[in-house]
Amino acid sequence: MPGLLFDMDGVLYEGERPVAGAAGVIRWCRDQTIPHLFLTNTTSRPRQALARKLERMGIHIDAGQILTPPVAALRWLRQHARGPVALFVPEATRGEFAECEIAADDYPGPVAAVVVGDLGEGWDFATLNRAFRLLMDPAEPPLVALGMTRYWRAEDGLRLDTGPFVRALEYACGREAVVLGKPAAEFFHAGVENSAAGLPSTTASRPHAYSRARTKG
Amino acid sequence: MPGLLFDMDGVLYEGERPVAGAAGVIRWCRDQTIPHLFLTNTTSRPRQALARKLERMGIHIDAGQILTPPVAALRWLRQHARGPVALFVPEATRGEFAECEIAADDYPGPVAAVVVGDLGEGWDFATLNRAFRLLMDPAEPPLVALGMTRYWRAEDGLRLDTGPFVRALEYACGREAVVLGKPAAEFFHAGVENSAAGLPSTTASRPHAYSRARTKG
Known part of the structure; x- marks a missing residue:
């Protein structure tokens, strides 16, 4: 074996x-x-x-x-992305991407990739729209998803995970995500x-x- | 003709x-x-x-x-939904549903339907998660989408419309929306x-x- x-x-x-x-x-x-x-x-x-x-x-x-998924994503970015990367991931996950050039929140693009994880409460319209606008750049940066989990069971009830937000962005920009999970x-x-x-x-x-x-x- | x-x-x-x-x-x-x-x-x-x-x-x-779409949705609700309806639509659209029993924001469910329109800046994690939890009720209320427009061109740039949020909810709850648009x-x-x-x-x-x-x- x-x-x-x-x-x-x-x-x-x-x-x-x-x-x-x-x-x-x-x-x-x-x-x-x-x-x-x-x-x-x-x-x-x-x-x-x-x-x-x-x-x-x-x-x-x-x-x-x-x-x-963050470790696999980092491997993928090393091979496929040259330039600043936009991260939509929780604070605990950002550290895994320390070796990348991270695009600031007001970076107008183009970015080399848009990485989406379980941002949870961090998601609001402006944040999701920012990811969308970066994806709509003529350079068509890849959308990298840290898994496609639909939801998880928190103490106070079900909570949306990464997958639904990736699906929203895929539909909006008309391209499929690279899923690392x-x-x-x-x-x-x-x-x-x-x-x-x-x-x-x-x-x-x-x-x-x-x-x-x-x-x- | x-x-x-x-x-x-x-x-x-x-x-x-x-x-x-x-x-x-x-x-x-x-x-x-x-x-x-x-x-x-x-x-x-x-x-x-x-x-x-x-x-x-x-x-x-x-x-x-x-x-x-709101007029068509109202017709659809009259035929298919009995009970309170959860609205995720902009203020200007709420009036079209005046004849419905509208579920309050803290209504625990089950609702007769979850209606999603272009809520724009009104979307945040808690709001989308509330729609999701209502959809996950064992009664499986229908998800009613006021169109599936991907985005529109505002003065300051592209903005996500109804479609991406409907896709997010469809993926999360595992059911397809009734699209009225x-x-x-x-x-x-x-x-x-x-x-x-x-x-x-x-x-x-x-x-x-x-x-x-x-x-x-």
């Missing part, structure tokens, strides 16, 4: 409860020196926090083995490229409509 | 300039007693204002002959039903991606 990509939420743990047998499987992979990576759509928690969470469950991995192929490809030994043949993932038990960072 | 549905913007006028020959065609229809209606996606201007605009161009029609079939059907003599066989319309020369009411 050339390698394995593991989903995390629902595969290794459910909320704060480890999935039975998960720790053993990961240990076996390491013992057999099978290259493996962990994929998650979580954008609100740094990778170190996720690694510590696994640690508490007896699963010992390096934070660098976790592929999140499950279940987009591009995200799994990034995992394959990140994986130490090249091509893994299998992924362990369960489809779900929204990220359960998500914790704000 | 059983009847005619006329588009307005781009067919009868372009901005403030009448289209050559338009007045003559409408006069001919009236002289021949051919039933005819006027369809427009404009939701920001009352029908009386549109009729007065045509009047200045020498086209004499009754405001009641103009079918706008060009080019949705439902809107033309409403025109046919509104038309005095029943089934018109022809429509005069030019497709366009956004409403040109739109004026805020």
Whole structure:
């Protein structure tokens, strides 16, 4: 087996409860020196926090083995975008893009890419319209989506996630987003490229409509 | 010919300039007693204002002959919705729904329908999320869209219209909107039903991606 990509939420743990047998499987992979990576759509928690969470469950991995949409997006931007990047992501996620030239809020464009994550309460008409206007530049900068999660379950009820705002912008500008998050192929490809030994043949993932038990960072 | 549905913007006028020959065609229809209606996606201007605009161009029609998305939506709600309706429309449009029971902003649901128009600066995360939560009620209230216009050209640049926000809600709740505005079939059907003599066989319309020369009411 050339390698394995593991989903995390629902595969290794459910909320704060480890999935039975998960720790053993990961240990076996390491013992057999099978290259493996962990994929998650979580954008609100740094990778170190996720690694510590696994640690508490007896699963010992390096934070660098976790592929999140921002990490995959950064890889994608390195290859495809030259110039300032407009970020529409929560504060906790901005740090992942530290090596990029970030366009200021009043930057008129053109930008090299428009990156959209779970901005939550940060979305208002002016902000979404600003993303739209940047996308309508004749240079047609790519729209990069940090996942397409529809919504998540907060303590006070359901909350819109990244996907709906990406769909709004796709419809408005008439172009499709590059989606870097499950279940987009591009995200799994990034995992394959990140994986130490090249091509893994299998992924362990369960489809779900929204990220359960998500914790704000 | 059983009847005619006329588009307005781009067919009868372009901005403030009448289209050559338009007045003559409408006069001919009236002289021949051919039933005819006027369809427009404009939701920001009352029908009386549109009729007065045509009047200045020498086209004499009754405001009641103009079918706008709010008028078509009201017809649709009368037939399909029983109970309070949640409105996400600009202030100028609310009046068209005076006969409906309007759900207050803090109404927890279930509502009989969620009506979405060009709320513009009125959109923020909390407002869009409120529409989303109402749509996620187990009763699955219909999402009624006052057109699917992508954007319009304001004096200070492009601005998102109704369509992108409807797409966001469709994606989030996993259901399709009932679209009452060009080019949705439902809107033309409403025109046919509104038309005095029943089934018109022809429509005069030019497709366009956004409403040109739109004026805020």
